[in-house]
Amino acid sequence: MASALYRFACRAFQKVFFVGVHFMPWREPQILHGAGKLKELPSQLKANGVDNVLLVTDSFLAQTDHFKSIIQYLESSGLKYAVYDQTIPNPTIENINDATHIYRQHKCNALLAFGGGSAIDCAKGVGIRIARPWTPLPLMRGTLRVLKKIPYLVAVPTTAGTGSEATVAAVISNPKTHEKYPINDFVLIPRLAVLDANITVNLPSSLTATTGMDALTHAIEAYIGYSNFNGSEDAAILAGRLIVENILTAYRDGHNIKARENLQKAAYLAGFAFTRAYVGYVHCIAHSLGGMYHTPHGLANAVILPHVLEYYGEACEKRLGFFAKAIGAVPAELDNHDAARFFIMHIRELNRSMGIPEFLDFIQDEDIPTLAKAASKEGNPLYPVPKILDAKELETLYRIVKGTKL
Ligand SMILES: NC(=O)c1ccc[n+]([C@@H]2O[C@H](COP(=O)([O-])OP(=O)(O)OC[C@H]3O[C@@H](n4cnc5c(N)ncnc54)[C@H](O)[C@@H]3O)[C@@H](O)[C@H]2O)c1
């Protein structure tokens, strides 16, 4: 167990930070909501002084009709644009540098991300490079290091998962060091988000499942943490409810637009919640696996979530049980202890029904100390998790997630 002094130091840091964040410049993006809203992009861009925008996406999404429509709307309104379409899942520093090069070459003055969390975070990364051209990205790791306005940023999410369209975070990978980490700053909250569920209807069922479980993880980790404020609890509960009510429907019938709309709303709300109340060790572990093995973020979270909740045990039961009842995932008459246990089973069952494995057996034993160190570095002392774990305890968690019999 983490020493009493270590736990005390982490909690003291979190308390000070909790007071501090109340005075921070919180805002939400302006939202264009509903079908056909992509059409309004040019007028929004012009109204914000934009005449030349870098579109950041990936090679698959660049071929989709929705992306082609964006280009058509820009062209017919006389706006200039350039395209970076090489973002990869778990976007890298190299992606960001290449996209920044195009931004500069074409003298762009705004960014439009079309994609899942990877494209949105890549665009945020470009924003950081433009705002702070002399500081290498690895030095921006952590919280409040950018502190300078980035170019006007539009996010058009094509998955219903990360909530990056609402958050202060850009999560980036450094393949040289096998690390993946968040850069958190208020300037990274997009200025405009276009939420059109039609863009998500062709998301394959496996991605619907894993990205939806990512959003559920955001809602749960935010809610069971100690630093909820400013509507984050209500947002987490509503997000959780929308996810448990809709994820299986969207998984089985991708064209069910109501389920898609609800998941998209949930992803936004869960992003709103966790960007105020933080995530926890599920994400720390998922990020380390993304850095080391390129494990897709949603898949990692979906698998890790029940293991970490179980490991927290009594430390999270009260709030987890309450949350589970509030979102209607378990019978309301259960006490919090039983509700929490029942909810963890429910999450496992959700994963099973969507073909998500129980363990990540590719984790190599010899990597575990390095992975645990990275997870501890991300989570401690910042994340107000129900139970502080040090790197040694996190090593145990990696073994559990790998499926090792302890
Ligand atoms: N910034 C944040 O607040 C935040 C929060 C959580 C996660 N993340 C990060 O976001 C990244 C993961 O993003 P993601 O889960 O959205 O996936 P992604 O952006 O990595 O995309 C995964 C795959 O889905 C495909 N895809 C996306 N939309 C599609 C659509 N509509 N139809 C068909 N295919 C589609 C993409 O082409 C890609 O191959 C990770 O790097 C993660 O760390 C960021």
Ligand SMILES: [Fe+2]
């Ligand atoms: Fe996430």
